[in-house]
Each structure stands twice: as structure tokens, then as C-alpha cells.
Amino acid sequence: MHELAITQSVVDQISERLGGARVTRVALEVGRLCGVVCDSVRFCFDVCTQGTALGGARLEIIQIDGRARCRDCGASFAVDDLLTLCRCGSADLELLAGQELKIREVEIANV
């Protein structure tokens, strides 16, 4: 369950950057091809944030669609999974988008 390590890392990084400020919302960017299950992240988020400055924060996950460029014919197109082939038949694709795993922004309560 790498989602637990990923989510723990989100909580750690936010705590490290913002100190003790109370966080009310966290927005993550998760690419559809990055191999992270969003429902697992949601589950882990509630567990990992308990008793921290992120406790009770709303989790927003922005999913990023996959895009690839064919190394053989140069075409670029949308991809839904890692098994997609180019229309020219090639499997040699460079992923342009869909592997994101980022903390986009957080919202904190002003005191």
C-alpha cells in the first residue's frame, strides 16, 4: 500500500512548510497514469491527519488526464492507461502528462 507512504509524505511536507498553521483544505494533483489509487489516498488521509494541524481538512484530488507522444511517428494523443498503443501500432510512447503527483495548494485558517 504505497498510498499510505504517499499520504504520510503529503502530511509531513505540509507540516514542514507551514509549521503549526491549521489547514482546512488540501488540493493534490494526481495523474491518472501514476499508479496511485485516489480512494486509498482519501482513506489514508483521514488516518494520517488525525491529531495533526491537518486534522479535519478537506481533501481535494484533481485528476490529470494522460497524454503521450509516439517516439516512432511523433503523434501525440490522449491515453487512458499504460497499455495504449499509438495508431501507427507503436508501443514506444513518451508520457507527456498523467504521472503527476503533487501538492497543488493548501488553505489555512488565518488567525
Place this chain on the structure above:
Amino acid sequence: MCSTCGCAEGARAVIVNPEGAKATSAHDAPHAPDHHHDATRAYEHSHPHPHLEEQHRTIRLEQDILAKNNRLAEGNRGWFAGRNIFAVNLMSAPGAGKTTLLERTIRDLGSELTISVIEGDQETPRDAERIRAAGARAVQINTGTGCHLDADMLSRALRALEPAPRSVVMIENVGNLVCPALFDLGESARVVIMSVTEGEDKPLKYPHMFRAADAMVLSKADLLPYLEFDHARCVEYARRVNPRLELFTLSAVRGTGLDAWYEWLRRRGAS
């Protein structure tokens, strides 16, 4: 959870060096020089968003979630490069034959290559003991509940192992085809092992792992006569997920098909 480096206490990995017979947990060992903490400040500004309540402030972070692991992995990569060490991250489902292949490789190549091993398992020092019995130095990482090795565990294990310059370090990751794919260790090459008993469509079912690998070992080839395993189809599936994958079909028990694997190790280890 440790507020200094973010290691989760519940998932603290324990490193066992059979030579020193001493177990170190995350915080007994001093942090590596590269295990420093991000001193950059959050880039803050207030957005007067009309839809937000007055007392809330949005802070743009745009921060890679794996940034810390990736930074430590780069530290390991530099450490290997500075010593001319070829480091291989071996990944597979549990029981695909990682340790058996390592034992055989150590016995066959031990006289020409210096090989040492870092063993990752959730529990027990058994695999490291097998490697030592085969004649190589080994350190065991027990991840506890952790399902993969990460760059921090590797850097701590390296300090316990102290591999020789111009040698080969084999890293046996925790048996798992999902999680290790996401965590860069700073290795020189990634090898995925699948045994012929796992079914030829494994690459399609776990595309992240096969896409992340440089080479694939199809192990336990001695069992092919007893199975309905379509070798050509397996190769086709693997290449579909990763056209750049180097492929080795071998049996570590019977000793067949090992030459190409050894040739690859020699070639990559020398460069």
C-alpha cells in the same frame, strides 16, 4: 511520526548487519550528509477569492509529493557514481526467485565481480543469511509493515554495508509488484523478475512495474514443460508495456540461460 525527517514511527525500517550483529532503527544512526531538510519557505500570497470565507488563505505549494525520496535517491545515485558502483534494484512478486538468482549469480561470478547485497523483506534476516552462505556480504532491511524500500532506507543500509569501489550492489526489494515501482532508490538499473508460474499476462496486469524496469528476468524456466505458459506471448506483452525492456529467460536452479544475464551484468557493471 518524526517531525525532523518525516519517518513514520509505525513503519520504521530496521537494518540488520549480520557482520556487526547490530540492529539500527531509523534514528539510532546519524543522518547521511545528504539527508538534510528542505529549508525553502512556502511561497505565500493571499488570494482575495470572493468565494472563500474571509478568514481562509490559500497557499500555492506546487510541490512534488515524492520530492524528498527523489532527492535522497539522487544522493544515493551520486554516491554510487563517485565509487563506480553498479547498483541493481531487483523487484518481483513474492517468491519469484530473486534470492535464488542472487545466490547462483554470486557463486558463478564471485571470482570476477565483487558483489554485495542489500536484502529487503518485511521480517526476518533469512534472505541475508542465504546470501552470506553463498559467499557475499549482505545487509538486511526489515521494513516491518512497509511494502517497499525507499531511498532513505537504502542510504542507511549502504552505510552499514560499505560496498567496495568498482563493485556491484544488488538490492532485493520487498516482494511486491506495485509499490516499489514508484520509489526511486538511486539505483543504476531496475530489473523485474517474473517466474513462468505467474502467467504470461503479468506485464499487462502490472504495467507500472514493467514500464519502470530496464530489464526483465523470466525465471524458473525449468518448469516450462509442466505449464501452459506461452513464452512468445509473454514477451509480446512485456514489449507492449515497455519496448526497451531487455529480456532474459533462465533457470537459476538448472543453470540454463544464465550467460546472457551474466553478460549484461558484466557489461553494465563495467560501464
